[in-house]
Amino acid sequence: MKISARNQLAGTVTAVTKGATTAHVTIALGGGAVVTAAITNEAADELGLAAGKAVVAIVKASDVMVGVA
Numbered sequence: 429m430k431i432s433a434r435n436q437l438a439g440t441v442t443a444v445t446k447g448a449t450t451a452h453v454t455i456a457l458g459g460g461a462v463v464t465a466a467i468t469n470e471a472a473d474e475l476g477l478a479a480g481k482a483v484v485a486i487v488k489a490s491d492v493m494v495g496v497a
Contacts, residue, residue, distance in 0.1 A: 435487035437463060444477050453477055455485050 439455040442462070451472040453465045463485050477483070 431486065433486045433488045437485040437487070439463070439483060439485060441477055441479055441481045441483055443479060444472055446472065451477070453483075455483060457485075 437455070437457050439457040441453060442456045443452075443454040445452045445454075446469050449469060450466050451469050453467060453472065455463050455465065457463060465485060475483075
């Protein structure tokens with residue numbers, strides 16, 4: 429699969445936590461870095477996501493916001 433997004437992070441799924449409609453997918457990137465993605469439960473099922481599966485996290489966003497008090 430070829431895509432235009434340049435921010436591609438290869439890693440391994442460490443956990444898939446499903447809620448009512450959304451699954452939180454935790455991906456270990458190596459070197460202790462971790463990223464978590466929120467996707468639909470349906471998408472998680474279609475992709476066959478489970479701990480140990482090799483994946484690529486693709487980031488396509490105009491901005492990322494983080495705040496602390």
